Amino acid sequence: MLLNPLNRRHRLRYDIPVMPGAFPVVGHLPAIICDLPRLLRRAERTLGSHFWLDFGPAGHLMTCLDPDALALLRHKDVSSALIEEIAPEILGRTLVTLNGSAHRQARDGIKAAFLPRGLTEAGIGELFEPAIWARVQAWRDRGEVTILRETADLMLKLTFSLMGIPAQDLPEWHRKYRQLLQLIVAPPVDLPGMPLRRGRAARDWIDAQSREFIRDARAHAVRTGLINDMVSAFDRSEDALSDDVLVANIRLLLLAGHETTASTMAWMVIELARRPELWDALVEEAQRVGAVPTRHADLAQCPVAEALFRETLRMHPASSLLPRRATQELQLGERRIPAGTSLCIPLLHFSTSALLHEAPDEFRLARWLQRTGPIGPVDMLQFGSGPHVCIGYHLVWLELVQFSIALALTMHKAGVRPRLLSDAEKGRRYYPTAQPSMKIRIEFS
Numbered sequence: 001m002l003l004n005p006l007n008r009r010h011r012l013r014y015d016i017p018v019m020p021g022a023f024p025v026v027g028h029l030p031a032i033i034c035d036l037p038r039l040l041r042r043a044e045r046t047l048g049s050h051f052w053l054d055f056g057p058a059g060h061l062m063t064c065l066d067p068d069a070l071a072l073l074r075h076k077d078v079s080s081a082l083i084e085e086i087a088p089e090i091l092g093r094t095l096v097t098l099n100g101s102a103h104r105q106a107r108d109g110i111k112a113a114f115l116p117r118g119l120t121e122a123g124i125g126e127l128f129e130p131a132i133w134a135r136v137q138a139w140r141d142r143g144e145v146t147i148l149r150e151t152a153d154l155m156l157k158l159t160f161s162l163m164g165i166p167a168q169d170l171p172e173w174h175r176k177y178r179q180l181l182q183l184i185v186a187p188p189v190d191l192p193g194m195p196l197r198r199g200r201a202a203r204d205w206i207d208a209q210s211r212e213f214i215r216d217a218r219a220h221a222v223r224t225g226l227i228n229d230m231v232s233a234f235d236r237s238e239d240a241l242s243d244d245v246l247v248a249n250i251r252l253l254l255l256a257g258h259e260t261t262a263s264t265m266a267w268m269v270i271e272l273a274r275r276p277e278l279w280d281a282l283v284e285e286a287q288r289v290g291a292v293p294t295r296h297a298d299l300a301q302c303p304v305a306e307a308l309f310r311e312t313l314r315m316h317p318a319s320s321l322l323p324r325r326a327t328q329e330l331q332l333g334e335r336r337i338p339a340g341t342s343l344c345i346p347l348l349h350f351s352t353s354a355l356l357h358e359a360p361d362e363f364r365l366a367r368w369l370q371r372t373g374p375i376g377p378v379d380m381l382q383f384g385s386g387p388h389v390c391i392g393y394h395l396v397w398l399e400l401v402q403f404s405i406a407l408a409l410t411m412h413k414a415g416v417r418p419r420l421l422s423d424a425e426k427g428r429r430y431y432p433t434a435q436p437s438m439k440i441r442i443e444f445s
């Protein structure tokens with residue numbers, strides 16, 4: 001594991017052990033990025049359920065593997081402002097960093113557009129369907145693809161179309177979006193040609209375009225997409241919010257929905273490729289349904305595709321860790337957590353914890369197909385919980401079921417199925433978004 005062999009000293013901070021093995025400057029980040037499950041297991045074995053991990057520039061985060069930690073996501077004295085400190089350039093002033101009434105106000109102005117009714121009224125399923133068909137048909141014709149590259153590209157296309165960005169502007173958006181992402185890793189050097197300068201310029205470009213979209217929406221110009229709905233909900237809301245909030249959150253939607261969904265989609269294809277019985281069950285369902293669903297109401301006809309989406313995300317949660325901060329002293333199990341403590345809530349650990357799931361390491365569609373109760377917070381913990389629970393949940397569910405059915409229909413008609421050409425475990429990343437290696441190839445034969 002990527003730990004510093006020279007750092008073996010056992011230390012305590014506020015009576016909680018610090019994980020040894022941190023490097024200067026980057027702390028445990030190399031192990032967090034490349035080997036998080038093993039790092040958490042080793043920490044649990046050697047230190048117990050509570051320990052500090054060193055996130056390099058973001059400092060030490062108290063990590064708790066006890067399922068009680070999930071309740072922190074709903075706790076009134078726990079804030080998500082730490083996310084702004086970790087990624088100020090890219091996430092500053094967005095929903096995910098706000099708390100209390102400021103958060104509620106901003107979220108209320110956006111959330112309706114992402115509920116099943118809002119998505120259906122905006123015709124999002126119909127909007128996505130042709131782009132998904134086109135992409136899987138291209139894969140069939142090519143016979144072999146680098147899967148994460150492809151799903152990332154498809155998701156960017158879908159996310160941009162959601163925003164109503166005209167097709168001719170897509171290449172420029174693509175370029176600016178890639179530059180924006182550099183802000184996540186940019187060293188703090190603001191000089192011409194450096195990632196920080198380029199990333200900021202891309203962010204300002206994207207924000208300026210968003211302001212134009214908002215102006216257009218208000219002027220009732222012909223523009224489809226969720227932005228219209230968001231703007232009118234925003235303007236209807238009782239508390240006056242500045243357009244800056246809307247602009248920052250349009251940027252957040254681009255970021256929050258892209259890599260997470262692309263990673264999940266890639267893992268779905270990988271799981272289908274390495275489990276022939278799964279592929280057969282999906283093909284059977286796709287043939288019975290015969291068409292790609294476009295509305296939420298139709299999703300009930302696709303239980304296998306839904307179970308595939310849920311089980312893939314359980315085994316491979318795209319958001320592995322959530323950072324938080326205690327604003328007051330807290331009690332967590334037996335522990336006293338001082339006010340101001342930075343916290344890490346490891347969704348990845350809970351997603352495959354034997355305390356929460358039966359046979360957690362087995363990929364089992366049956367756990368979803370045979371369940372009788374409704375989906376509860378533990379079943380969708382990969383989307384967070386509490387006031388910040390993911391706004392895109394219904395959208396992801398729709399697009400991933402659409403994708404699975406289109407894939408199964410297209411490939412089955414051509415007499416081919418997905419086959420894995422690479423080692424899926426090699427080169428996995430777990431942070432900031434968990435994803436399979438960029439190099440994994442899938443053959444359709």
Ligand code: HEM
Nearest residue numbers: 095096256257260261264318319382383384388390391392
């Ligand atoms: C598989 C795909 C996805 C996963 C696993 C995922 C996961 C999450 C998680 C864990 C959070 C909570 C963050 C926190 O509490 O700190 C979150 C928040 C959020 N997600 Fe997603 N997400 C996905 C897709 C999407 C999509 C497609 C969109 C929209 C286009 C979206 C928009 C958001 C927004 C706006 C928030 C912030 C909500 C708030 O702070 O109130 N996500 N997501």
